[in-house]
Amino acid sequence: MTTPNPLVDLPVEFVGSFPDPLHRLNPPLPEIVFFGRSNVGKSSLINAVVGRRIAKTSATPGKTQHLNVFRFPAFYLIDLPGYGYAKLSQGERQRLRHLVDRTIRERPSLAGVVWLLDIRHPPSKEDQAMAEVLAASGRGTIVALTKADKLSRAQQLNAHRERAQDLGIDPDSLLVTSSAKGIGVLDLALAIEGAAGGPGSSTWAG
Numbered sequence: 053m054t055t056p057n058p059l060v061d062l063p064v065e066f067v068g069s070f071p072d073p074l075h076r077l078n079p080p081l082p083e084i085v086f087f088g089r090s091n092v093g094k095s096s097l098i099n100a101v102v103g104r105r106i107a108k109t110s111a112t113p114g115k116t117q118h119l120n121v122f123r124f125p126a127f128y129l130i131d132l133p134g135y136g137y138a139k140l141s142q143g144e145r146q147r148l149r150h151l152v153d154r155t156i157r158e159r160p161s162l163a164g165v166v167w168l169l170d171i172r173h174p175p176s177k178e179d180q181a182m183a184e185v186l187a188a189s190g191r192g193t194i195v196a197l198t199k200a201d202k203l204s205r206a207q208q209l210n211a212h213r214e215r216a217q218d219l220g221i222d223p224d225s226l227l228v229t230s231s232a233k234g235i236g237v238l239d240l241a242l243a244i245e246g247a248a249g250g251p252g253s254s255t256w257a258g
Contacts, residue, residue: 088168
C-alpha cells in the first residue's frame with residue numbers, strides 16, 4: 053500500500069511576505085525553510101511537496117524578495133529568496149544574502165532547512181558559501197537535488213554520488229527529487245512532517 057503524502061490535505065494559508073529575517077510569527081510554531089540558488093526549481097518543488105500551487109513559479113529568477121510565509125496547522129513553511137542571480141545589482145544581492153544568512157543562523161523557531169541544489173551541476177561558489185553558513189548554524193538540513201527528470205536513471209545515480217563528493221557528505225544525506233515526475237516528493241513531505249513534530253521521518257543532517 054502506497055504511503056499518502058501527509059501534507060496534501062492539510063489546510064494552508066499565506067501569512068505574508070516579510071523583509072525582516074527575524075519577523076515574529078504568531079502563534080509560534082516550528083518553521084521549515086526552503087532555499088537555494090535562483091532557478092533551482094524551488095517554487096515548483098514546494099508546490100509538488102504540498103500538493104497545490106502556493107509558491108509562485110516564474111520563468112524569470114529572482115522574483116522572491118522577502119520571507120514568504122505559509123501556515124499549516126502544526127508548522128510554518130518559509131520560502132526564502134534565491135541567491136546568486138547575476139542580473140540583480142550588487143547591493144540587492146548582498147541584501148538578499150544577508151536576509152538568507154540571518155534567517156538560517158538566527159530564527160529561534162527554525163526546525164529544519166531544505167537546501168536545493170541542481171543535481172546536474174557541481175556546487176557554485178555561492179552554494180559552497182551557503183554550505184559554510186549551514187555548517188556553522190548547526191541546523192538540521194535536507195539537501196534536495198532538483199531536476200532529476202532531466203537525467204536518465206544511470207545519470208541520476210552518477211550525479212548523486214558526484215554531488216555528495218562535491219559537498220563531502222554521505223550520499224544518503226542527499227535526496228534526489230523532481231517536481232515534474234514526483235521523484236522524492238513523498239520522502240521530503242514525510243521528513244517535513246517529522247521535523248514539525250509529526251510521525252513522519254525525522255532524519256535531518258545536522
